Amino acid sequence: MVNLDEMLPTSEAARALGISPVYLRDLLKAGRLPCVRTRLGRLVAVEDVERFRLEREAKHRNRAGRG
Numbered sequence: 001m002v003n004l005d006e007m008l009p010t011s012e013a014a015r016a017l018g019i020s021p022v023y024l025r026d027l028l029k030a031g032r033l034p035c036v037r038t039r040l041g042r043l044v045a046v047e048d049v050e051r052f053r054l055e056r057e058a059k060h061r062n063r064a065g066r067g
Contacts, residue, residue, distance in 0.1 A: 007036065007043035016049050017056070027052075 014024040
């Protein structure tokens with residue numbers, strides 16, 4: 001069973017990541033960010049949002065350091 005306290009709707013997950021809801025849906029469809037489908041729509045685990053955010057930040061730091 002899904003613990004809704006640890007899940008975010010896609011709109012909130014996109015906001016937390018600083019990306020558009022459309023881009024978030026693309027990430028979900030591509031399997032780059034896991035989600036659960038419920039009667040409420042797609043939900044993303046808070047820990048997965050945080051993990052993805054940290055990975056994105058690290059990637060951007062690495063790119064900036066190469067210049």
